[in-house]
Amino acid sequence: MSHGGRVRRTELPNANHWIFTDYAALTPQLVAAGLTTPVAQRHLTGDSPHAIPAVRRLVRGFFDRSL
Numbered sequence: 001m002s003h004g005g006r007v008r009r010t011e012l013p014n015a016n017h018w019i020f021t022d023y024a025a026l027t028p029q030l031v032a033a034g035l036t037t038p039v040a041q042r043h044l045t046g047d048s049p050h051a052i053p054a055v056r057r058l059v060r061g062f063f064d065r066s067l
Contacts, residue, residue: 012054015046024052 012019027041045051 010054010058012046012048012051014048015051016042016044018044019046019048019051020055024055 018024023044027036027044030036031038031041
């Protein structure tokens with residue numbers, strides 16, 4: 001199904017699917033609290049220290065262009 005607008009695809013090296021969700025912000029806190037392991041965190045969000053800032057820039061850019 002087409003949404004009728006432009007599409008921008010971005011691949012973040014060493015990032016997993018869940019980097020685009022709240023897990024990216026929550027899992028470091030869960031690791032710090034001992035509620036999950038660093039291995040589980042990397043499984044969910046990947047192993048890229050630049051991924052969270054990149055996602056924030058992409059989302060901010062989208063809203064700057066769209067709103």
